[in-house]
Amino acid sequence: MRVYVDIDSCEGCGMCVSLCEEVFCLAPDGRAGSKMFNVPQDSEGDCFLAVQFCPRHCIRIRDIRKSKGNGIQNFEL
């Protein structure tokens, strides 16, 4: 599973870091980013929570394991 943050939409609330500090961090400019491109399997549950509770809905995840054709499939939450 891969994760991206749309930093243009991020308000820097820190919710994602609180829910999944293994994957997310706040940059010096106050916006969130992911520490890694590929999310470890044991952090996927917390990463889903971060997606669900992000007030700006600016976290995107993709499941590369379910890939068919073009290799990428988006989760719909």
Ligand code: SF4
């Ligand atoms: S929860 Fe969303 S808005 Fe808040 S810091 Fe994380 S990515 Fe930004």
